[in-house]
Amino acid sequence: MAALLKKRALAEYSQVIQEEAPKPIKKLRLVQRPPEPEIQLNLQGLSSHDALQALLKFEGSLPVTSASLGPVIRGLLEHYAREKEAVVRGKIACLLGRLSKIPGISADSLAEELITLLGKEESQKAKSQLISGLSVIGQSAASHKTLHKQLVNIAIQNLTSDSHHIRSSCLHLIGHLESHDLSKGDNKDAEVTDAQKLLENFFQDQDSRVRSSAFEALLTLHERGVKLDESLYKAAWEALNDDYEGVRLVAIQIVWVLSHLYPESLVPVPNSDEELRLVDDGFVKICNMINDISVKVRTKAASLLGSLHLVSARFLEQTLDKKLMSNMRRKKTASERAKDNYSSGVWSTGQKWADDAPKEELDPESINLMNIGACGVFVHGLEDEFSEVRNCTLDSMCELASQNPAFALLCQDSIADMFNDEIESVRLNAINSLKKLSQHLELREDQLDIMLGVLQDFSYVSRESLRDMLCEMKFATKECLNTCVVALLDNLRRYPEDRLNIWKCMQYLGKNCANLALPLMPEFLCLHPYFDTPEPEMDDPAYISILVLVFNAAAGNRTALPMFQEHTWRHFTYLRDSIPEMVPDLQNVESSVVLVEDKAPEEKSDQAATFIKSTVEKLSDLHSLDTTTAKQLLETAVRDLQRVTELDTNTSASAECICLFLQSQLLITQLMSQHAYILTGSVTVSNLNVLVDKVLNLTNRLQTLFLGLGNNDLSLIKQTELKALTFRLGSTLANSQELATQMKAQDVYTNYLNGLQKFLSSLDSHTDSCTSYLMSEIMNLKSNQLSTVQNVLHSALKLVRPVACPLLNKVRKAYGVIHEPAKMSDNPIKFTAGLTTAVLLVADIENVAGIENVRIQVKYPDTTVALTIPPSHDVRKRSALGHRLTTNVLLSHGHWSESCTVEIGLVVLASSAAKTKFKTKSASNTEEDNNVIELCKPVKVLISPKPHKR
Numbered sequence: 001m002a003a004l005l006k007k008r009a010l011a012e013y014s015q016v017i018q019e020e021a022p023k024p025i026k027k028l029r030l031v032q033r034p035p036e037p038e039i040q041l042n043l044q045g046l047s048s049h050d051a052l053q054a055l056l057k058f059e060g061s062l063p064v065t066s067a068s069l070g071p072v073i074r075g076l077l078e079h080y081a082r083e084k085e086a087v088v089r090g091k092i093a094c095l096l097g098r099l100s101k102i103p104g105i106s107a108d109s110l111a112e113e114l115i116t117l118l119g120k121e122e123s124q125k126a127k128s129q130l131i132s133g134l135s136v137i138g139q140s141a142a143s144h145k146t147l148h149k150q151l152v153n154i155a156i157q158n159l160t161s162d163s164h165h166i167r168s169s170c171l172h173l174i175g176h177l178e179s180h181d182l183s184k185g186d187n188k189d190a191e192v193t194d195a196q197k198l199l200e201n202f203f204q205d206q207d208s209r210v211r212s213s214a215f216e217a218l219l220t221l222h223e224r225g226v227k228l229d230e231s232l233y234k235a236a237w238e239a240l241n242d243d244y245e246g247v248r249l250v251a252i253q254i255v256w257v258l259s260h261l262y263p264e265s266l267v268p269v270p271n272s273d274e275e276l277r278l279v280d281d282g283f284v285k286i287c288n289m290i291n292d293i294s295v296k297v298r299t300k301a302a303s304l305l306g307s308l309h310l311v312s313a314r315f316l317e318q319t320l321d322k323k324l325m326s327n328m329r330r331k332k333t334a335s336e337r338a339k340d341n342y343s344s345g346v347w348s349t350g351q352k353w354a355d356d357a358p359k360e361e362l363d364p365e366s367i368n369l370m371n372i373g374a375c376g377v378f379v380h381g382l383e384d385e386f387s388e389v390r391n392c393t394l395d396s397m398c399e400l401a402s403q404n405p406a407f408a409l410l411c412q413d414s415i416a417d418m419f420n421d422e423i424e425s426v427r428l429n430a431i432n433s434l435k436k437l438s439q440h441l442e443l444r445e446d447q448l449d450i451m452l453g454v455l456q457d458f459s460y461v462s463r464e465s466l467r468d469m470l471c472e473m474k475f476a477t478k479e480c481l482n483t484c485v486v487a488l489l490d491n492l493r494r495y496p497e498d499r500l501n502i503w504k505c506m507q508y509l510g511k512n513c514a515n516l517a518l519p520l521m522p523e524f525l526c527l528h529p530y531f532d533t534p535e536p537e538m539d540d541p542a543y544i545s546i547l548v549l550v551f552n553a554a555a556g557n558r559t560a561l562p563m564f565q566e567h568t569w570r571h572f573t574y575l576r577d578s579i580p581e582m583v584p585d586l587q588n589v590e591s592s593v594v595l596v597e598d599k600a601p602e603e604k605s606d607q608a609a610t611f612i613k614s615t616v617e618k619l620s621d622l623h624s625l626d627t628t629t630a631k632q633l634l635e636t637a638v639r640d641l642q643r644v645t646e647l648d649t650n651t652s653a654s655a656e657c658i659c660l661f662l663q664s665q666l667l668i669t670q671l672m673s674q675h676a677y678i679l680t681g682s683v684t685v686s687n688l689n690v691l692v693d694k695v696l697n698l699t700n701r702l703q704t705l706f707l708g709l710g711n712n713d714l715s716l717i718k719q720t721e722l723k724a725l726t727f728r729l730g731s732t733l734a735n736s737q738e739l740a741t742q743m744k745a746q747d748v749y750t751n752y753l754n755g756l757q758k759f760l761s762s763l764d765s766h767t768d769s770c771t772s773y774l775m776s777e778i779m780n781l782k783s784n785q786l787s788t789v790q791n792v793l794h795s796a797l798k799l800v801r802p803v804a805c806p807l808l809n810k811v812r813k814a815y816g817v818i819h820e821p822a823k824m825s826d827n828p829i830k831f832t833a834g835l836t837t838a839v840l841l842v843a844d845i846e847n848v849a850g851i852e853n854v855r856i857q858v859k860y861p862d863t864t865v866a867l868t869i870p871p872s873h874d875v876r877k878r879s880a881l882g883h884r885l886t887t888n889v890l891l892s893h894g895h896w897s898e899s900c901t902v903e904i905g906l907v908v909l910a911s912s913a914a915k916t917k918f919k920t921k922s923a924s925n926t927e928e929d930n931n932v933i934e935l936c937k938p939v940k941v942l943i944s945p946k947p948h949k950r
Contacts, residue, residue, distance in 0.1 A: 041054065041058050041072045041075055041076070042054075042075070043055075043075060043076075043079040048083065048084065048085040048087075048088050051079065051083070051088050052085075052087065052088050052091060055088070055091045055092065055095060056091070058095070059091075059094075059095060059098070062098060062099075063098075063101070063102065064102065069099060069102060069104075069105065072099075073096065073099060073105070073110070076092050076095060076096060077096075077113055077117075079092065080092045080093075080117060081117075086123035086125050086126045087125070089121070089123065089126040089129075090123075090125050090126045090128070090129035091129075093114065093117070093126065093129035093130045093132070093133045094129050094132065094133060096110060096113075096114060096133050097114075097132060097133030097134070097135070097136035097137060098136065100133075100136060100137040100140045100141075101136070101140045107137050107138075107140055107141035107144060107147065108141075108144070108147060110137055111134060111137045111138075111147060111150075111151070114130055114133055114134055114137070115134070115150075115154065117130060118130045118131070118134075118154070124161070124162075124163035124165055124166055125163075125165055127158070127161075127163070127165075127166050128163065128165035128166050128168070128169045129169075131154075131155065131158065131166065131169040131170055131173055132169050132172070132173075134151050134154070134173065135151070135169070135172060135173040135176055135177065137151075138151045138173070138176065138177045139176055139177070145179075148177040148178075148179065151173060151177055152173070152174055152177050152178055155169075155170035155171075155173040155174050155177075156170070156174070156198070158170050159171075159198075159202075164205075164207040164209050164210050167202070167205070167207070167210045167213070168209055168210055168213040171199065171202060171210065171213040171214050171216075171217045172213055172216070172217060172220075174195065174198070174199065174217055175199075175216065175217025175218070175219075175220035175221055176217075176220055176224075178195045178221065178226075179224065179226065195221070195226075196218065196221070196228065196229050196232065199214045199217050199218055200214075200232060200235055202214040203215070203235045203239060208242070208243065208244030208246065208247055209244075209246070211239070211242065211244065211247045212244065212246040212247045212250055215236075215239065215247065215250035215251055215253075215254055216250055218232065218254060219250065219253055219254065219257070222257055227261065228254075228257060228258060228261060230258065230261075230262050230265060230278075232254065232258065233255070233258045233262075233267065233278065233282075236251050236254040236255045236258065237251070237255055237281075237282075237285045239251035239254075240252065240255070240285060240288070240289060245294045245296065245297060248289070248292065248294070248297050249294075249296055249297055249300055252286055252289055252297065252300055252301055252304060253300070253304070255282045255285055255286060256282065256286065256304045256307075256308070258278065258282065259278055259279045259282030259283065259308060260279075260307075260308075262278050263277065263278060263279035263310045264277055264278070264279075265277070265278040266278070267281050269281075277312065279308060279310045279311055280311055280312050280315050282308070283305065283308050283311045283315055283374060284315065284374050286301050286304055286305055286308075287301070287305065287319065287374040287377035288377075289301035290302060290377045290380050290381050290384075290389075290393075291380060295386050295388065295389065298381075298384060298386070298389045299386070299388045299389050299392050302381045302389055302392035302393045302395075302396055303392040303395065303396065304396075305319075305377070305396040305400070306395055306396030306397070306398070306399035306400055307396075307399065308400075309399075309400070309403050311400075313404070313406070313407070315374050316374075316400060316404065316407050317407065317410060318374045318375045318376075318377075319374050319375075319376070319377045319378040319379075320376070320378055320379060320410050320411065320414060321375050321376055378393055378396075378397055378411075378414060379414065381393030381396075382394070382414055382417070382418060387421075387423040387425060387426050390418070390421065390423075390426050391425065391426055391429050394415065394418065394426070394429045394430055394433050395429070395433075397411050397414070397415065397433065398411075398415075398433035398436055398437065401437050401440070402436060402437060405440040408437045408440040408441060409440065409441065411437070412434075412437075412441050412447065413447070415430050415433055415434050415437075416430075416434070416447045416450050416451060417450065418430035419431065419450050419451050419453065419454055420450060420453065424459055424461075424462060427454065427457075427462055428461065428462060428465055431454070431462070431465045431466055431469050432465065432469075434469055434473075435468065435469040435472050435473075438469070438472040438473050438474070441473070441474070442473075442474045442475065442476045443473050443474065443475050443476060443480055444476050444477075444480065445476070445477065445479055445480050445483060448480055448483050448484060448487075449483075451466065452466075452483065452484065452487035454466045455467075455487050455488070455490070455491040455494075456490075456491070456494065460495075460497075460498070460840070460842065460886055461876070461886055463491065463495065463498060463501075464498075464501055467488075467498075467501050467502065467504070467505040468505075470484060470505055470508075470509065471504070471505055471508035471509070471512075472508075473512075474512065474513075475513055475516055477516070478516045478517075478519055478520055480516075481509065481513050481516045481517060481520065482520055482523075484509065485506075485509070485520075485524075485546075485549065488502050488505060488506065488545065489542050489545065492541055492542055492545060493542070496541065497820045497821070497822070497840060497842075499541045499544075499545075499822075500819050500822065501819070502541075502545055503544065503545055503548050503579070503582055504582065506545045506546075506548040506549040506552075507548050507549070507552050507582045508552075509549055509552075510548065510549040510550065510551065510552025510553035510554075510555075511552050511553075511555070511556065513553070514552075514553040514554075514555075514556040514557045515557065517549065517550070517553035517557075517560075518553065518557055518559060518560055521550065521553075521560055521563050522563070524546050524549065524550055525546070525550060525563065525564075525565070525568065527563065527565075535567040538571060538574060544575065547568075547571055547572070547575060547583075548575070548579075548582050548583065551572060551575070551583050551584060551586070552582075552583075552584055554586070555584040555586060561586075572586065608644050608647065608648040608650070608651040608655070609651050609654075611640075611644060612641070612644065612651060612654060612655055612658065615637050615640060615641065615658075616658065616804060616805070616806060618633070618637075619633060619634075619637060619662075619804035620804060622634075622665070622801075622802050622803060622804045623768075623801040623802065623803050624801075627669055627672055627673060630669055630802050631666065631669045631670075634662050634665055634666040634669065634802065635666065637659075637662050638659055638662050638663055638666065641655045641656075641658055641659035641662070642659055645659065652813075653706065653811050653812055653813040654810060654811055656813060657702065657706045657709075657805075657811050657813070658805055660698050660701060660702055661698070661702060661716070661717065661720075661805040662804070662805070663698055664695050664698040664699055664702075664720050665720070665802035665803065665804075666802075667691050667694055667695045667698070667724075668695065668720065668723055668724070668800065668802050669802050670691055671688070671691055671692070671695075671723075671724070671727045671800075672797075672800055672802075674688065674727075688727060688728065688731045689728065689731075691724075691727075692724045692725070692727060692728045695720065695721070695723075695724035696721060696724055696725075699717050699718075699720055699721045699724075700910045700911070700933065701933055702717050703717060703910075703911045704814070704908060704909075704910050704911045704933050705813055705814045705815075705908075705933060705935075706811045706812070706813055706814070707811060707812045707813075707814065707847055707849060707881070708810060708811040708812055709811060711763040711764070711765050712765055712766070712806065713805060713806075714763065714765075715760055715763055715765035715766070715767070716803060716805055718756055718759060718760065719767065719768060719770075719771045720803075721756075722752075722753070722756060722770075722771060722774070723770060723800050725749060725752065726749075726770075726774065726793060726796060726797060726800075727797065729745055729746065729749045729793060730790070730793040730794065730797060732745045733745070733746075733786060733789065733790045733793070734790070739786075742786055743786070746786065746789055753774060753775065756771075757775050768799075768801070768803065769799045770796050770797075770799040770800050770801070773792075773795070773796050773799060774792070774796050777792045777796075812847040812881070813847060814845075814846065814847040814848045814908065814935060815845075815846055815847065815935055815936060816843050816844065816845045816846070816854075816906040816935035816936040817843060817844045817846075817936060818841070818842070818843045818904075818905070818906065818936055818939050819842045819843060819844070820840050820841060820842040820843075821839060821840070821841070821904070821939050821941050822939070823939070826942070827942075828899040828942040828943055828944040829891075829941065829942065829943045829944065830943075830944045830945075830946055831891075831943070831944075831945060831946070832945070832946060832947075832948060833893065833894050833895040833896075833945035833946060833947055833948070834892070834894065834895075834945075834948075835892065836890045836891065836892040837890070837891050837892070837943070838888035838889065838890055838891075839888065839889045839891060839904065839941055840886075840887075840888055840889075841856065841885065841886070841887050841888070841889045841904060842884075842885070842886050843884075843885045843906055843936075844878075844882065844883070844884055844885075845882070845883045845884075845885060845906065845935065846881060846882050846883075847881045847882075848881065848883070848908060848935075849881065851875060851883050853908050853909040854870065854885075854906060854907070854908050854935070855867045855868065855869060855870075855906075855907050855908070855909065855932060856868045856869075856870055856887075856889055856904065856905075856906060856907075857903075857904070857905045857906070857907045857932065857934075857938070858889065858891065858902060858903070858904055859902065859903040859905075859938065860893060860902055861896075861900040861901070861902070867907070867932065868889070868890075870885055870887050871887060874886055874887035885906075889904055891941075891943060893943075893945050894945060895945055895946070895947045896944065896945050898944070899942050899943065899944035900942070900943070900944075901940040901941065901942050901943075902940070902941050902942075902943055903938035903939070903940055903941075904938055904939055904940075904941055905934060905935075905936060905937065905938030905939070906934070906935040906936055907932035907933060907934050907935060908932065908933055908935055909931065909932055910931045910932060910933055
C-alpha cells in the first residue's frame with residue numbers, strides 16, 4: 001500500500017506544466033502637444049466701423065479648434081447689447097451661428113441667448129440674421145428635436161413680418177428644421193401636410209425672394225426625407241410663369257421631384273377633358289422652359305429632362321418634331337434633304353416638268369406658329385446660342401436614347417448635326433454621345449459626310465475622339481466604309497502624328513466590318529484582273545493602314561485570303577513582327593486556313609503564375625541559408641523572373657516586382673560580405689555607398705511604381721531600406737574622422753528609425769530580429785554615445801539576413817506610353833536660339849494613383865534636366881487609373897553649332913524620402929538627385945537652335 005501511494009505521489013509531482021510565454025509589454029509614448037494660442041476678440045471702446053472690421057477679421061480666422069471660446073462668445077453677446085448699428089449686430093448674430101458648429105459649444109444656451117435678443121431686437125435686418133443664426137444652431141444640433149420644435153414655432157410667429165428678409169429667413173429655418181419626427185402618433189402625416197401647406201401660402205407672396213425661399217424650403221424638406229404632397233404640383237407648374245428667374249429655377253426642380261414621386265398619377269389638362277400621367281405632364285412643362293429667357297433656367301430644364309425615363313414614347317418623339325415654314329410650305333433641314341436624296345437614290349434630271357416642285361402645300365389658316373408642349377424641344381436646345389444649354393441637351397438626349405432604341409434612331413441625325421458646332425466641348429460631347437449609342441445605330445453615307453469633317457479639325461482631342469467613335473460604330477453600306485477609309489487616309493496625310501491611332505481605328509474597322517470590306521479588297525490592295533500591279537513601299541504609313549484593315553477583315557472572312565499576292569504575305573510577316581498587337585495571327589496562311597482562336601496566352605499566363613509561385617516557395621528558407629548558397633539561389637531566381645517578365649504580359653507586373661525585391665536582397669548579401677571590413681574600418685566608403693544607393697533605388701521603385709502591395713510586402717521593403725542604411729551608418733562611424741558628421745548621421749538615422757517604428761506599428765506587421773534589435777537599442781541612446789551606437793550597429797549587422805517576398809496580392813505597375821513624338825526624324829526642329837518651340841506630347845499614363853505627381857522630364861545635350869508639371873486641363877481621365885496626356889512641351893536653349901537630340905520622357909515623384917535624407921556628397925546630378933522615377937523610356941527629338949538674323 002505504501003509503495004502504491006509513493007508511486008502515485010511521484011506521478012503527480014512529475015507532471016510537466018508548460019507556462020505561456022509572457023506577452024511583450026506594449027510601450028505607450030505620450031506626446032505633449034504644444035498649447036493652442038488663446039483666441040481673443042476685444043471690442044471694448046471700438047466704434048461701429050472698427051468693431052465691424054474686427055469682426056470681419058475674426059470671421060476670416062474661422063474655423064478654430066480652441067476650447068477657449070467662452071469669453072469670446074460672452075464678449076460678442078455683451079457688445080450686441082450696447083451696439084447701435086444694425087449691420088454690426090447682424091454680423092455678430094451671424095458669427096454666433098457659425099461658432100455653434102465648433103465642438104464643445106452648448107447649442108441650448110446659445111439658442112436661448114439668441115431667442116432673448118430676438119425678442120428685444122427692432123431692426124429687421126438684425127432680426128433676419130438672428131433667425132439665420134438660430135437655423136445654423138438647430139442644424140448643428142441635429143438630434144435635439146425639442147430645440148428644433150421651439151425654433152420652428154418662433155419662425156412661424158415671425159412669418160407675419162413686413163420684411164422680406166425675415167420671412168425668407170423663417171422659411172429657410174422651417175425647411176431645414178421641420179420634420180415628421182416632431183409629431184407623434186396619428187398626427188404625423190397631418191403635421192407634415194400642415195408644414196407644406198404653410199409653405200404653400202407663400203407661393204403667391206408679393207416679394208419674389210420670399211416665393212423663391214418657399215420653394216427652396218420644400219426642396220430642402222424633400223432632401224431630408226419628407227415626402228412632398230401631390231397637391232403641390234399645380235402651384236409648382238403655375239410658378240413656372242413667374243417673373244423672377246430664381247422662382248422659375250426652383251419651381252422646375254419641384255415639378256421634376258413630383259414627376260418622380262407620382263409618375264402614374266393623372267392630372268387634368270387645362271381647357272380639356274383629357275387627363276395625362278403626371279410624369280408626361282411634368283415632362284411637357286419642363287420642355288416649355290427650354291424657351292425661357294434666362295440661360296440658367298434653360299440649362300436646368302435641359303439637364304433635368306434626361307432623367308425622366310418613364311415618359312411616354314409619344315411625348316418623347318415630339319421632342320424632335322420641329323417644322324420650319326417658308327413661303328407657306330414646310331422647309332426641310334439639310335440633314336433631312338440629304339436623307340431623302342440618299343433614300344431615293346436619284347436626283348432631279350430636269351427632263352420632267354416640275355419634278356422638283358414643292359411636294360407639300362399648306363393652308364395658311366391651319367398654321368399655328370406657337371410651339372406647344374414638347375414639340376421640338378431638343379431641336380431648340382441644340383440650336384441655343386449658349387454652349388451650356390447645348391451640352392445639357394445632348395446629355396439628356398443621350399440618356400433618354402440609351403433607354404429607348406427607337407428614340408435613339410430618331411436622335412441620330414440631330415446628334416450628327418452637332419459635329420459642326422463651333423465650340424469644341426459641344427463637338428466632343430456629340431461624338432461621345434453617339435459612341436454611347438453605337439449599339440442601336442448604323443451610320444449612313446449622308447451622316448458620314450458631316451462626321452468625317454472633324455478629322456480635319458486642328459484639335460488632336462477631337463480627331464482622336466472621332467476615331468474612337470468610328471471603332472465602335474456599324475456602317476450601313478460598303479460605300480460608307482470606303483468613305484471612312486478615304487477620310488482616314490486624308491487625315492494621315494494632314495496630320496502624320498496621328499498614324500498610331502489611325503492604325504488602331506483601321507484595326508477595329510476591319511474586325512467590325514469584315515463583310516463590307518470583302519468587296520472592297522481589290523480596290524484596297526490595288527488588284528487588277530489582267531495586269532500585275534507594282535509592289536507598294538512598306539515605308540508608306542497609308543499602305544500600312546490599308547494592310548491593317550485588310551488583315552483584320554481577312555481574319556474573320558476566309559474568302560479574302562486567296563486575294564493576297566506574294567508580296568502581301570511577306571508584308572504580313574513583317575507587320576506581324578513589328579506591330580503584333582494590331583495584326584491578327586493568321587495560322588497556316590500559305591494554305592489559306594482561317595484564323596483559329598489562340599488560347600495559348602491564357603495557358604502561358606497560368607504556367608507563368610505557377611512558376612512564379614514555385615520560385616517564391618523555393619526561397620522561403622532563404623534567411624537560414626549561408627551567404628554563398630543564398631547568393632546563388634537569388635541570382636538564379638532573378639534571372640528566371642526577368643525572363644518571365646519578357647515572355648508574359650499578364651504576370652509581368654508581379655514577376656518584375658518580385659524580381660526587384662530579390663535584386664535588393666542580392667545586394668544585401670554583397671553588403672553582408674563586407675561586414676568584416678566595416679568593423680575594421682578598411683572598407684571603401686564610395687564602394688559601399690554605391691551598393692546602398694542601389695538598394696534604396698530598388699526599394700523606392702517598389703513603393704512608387706507598384707500598386708496593390710500588402711502590409712507584409714511594404715514591411716519587408718521598409719526593413720530592407722533600414723538594413724542598407726544601417727550599413728551606411730556603420731561605415732560612416734567607422735571611417736569618418738569628423739565628429740559633427742558622425743553625430744549628424746546618427747540623428748538622421750534615428751529620425752528615420754522613429755518614422756519606421758510608427759509605420760510598422762500602424763501596419764501591425766512582423767519584424768525580423770535585426771529590426772527588432774535596432775528599435776529596442778537605438779531608441780534609448782543619445783547622440784553623444786557614438787561608441788555605444790557603433791557597438792549596437794555591429795551587433796545588428798550580424799543579424800542581417802536576406803528574405804523572400806511572398807507577394808500574395810496581384811499588383812499593377814505604373815507605366816507610361818508616349819505616342820507622340822513617336823520617333824526621331826531626320827529633319828530637325830529649327831527655332832531661334834533663346835526663344836521657345838513647342839513639341840506635341842501625347843501619352844497614356846496607367847496605374848498612377850496620384851496623377852499630380854507626374855512630371856515631364858526634358859534632358860538637353862549639355863546634361864541639364866528640366867522638370868515641368870503638365871497642365872491639369874491637358875490630362876483626361878480615361879479609366880479609374882488611366883489618363884491621357886495631350887500637351888505641348890516647350891523647348892528652349894542657346895545657340896548650337898549643329899543639331900542635337902533632346903530626350904523627352906515621363907517621370908513620377910518618388911514616394912519614399914529615404915534617398916533624399918541619406919544622399920551623399922559624391923552623388924551626381926542623376927535621376928536619384930531629382931528624386932523621380934521614369935515611367936517609360938524617353939523619346940529623342942532632334943532640334944537645332946539657330947542664331948538671330950540681323
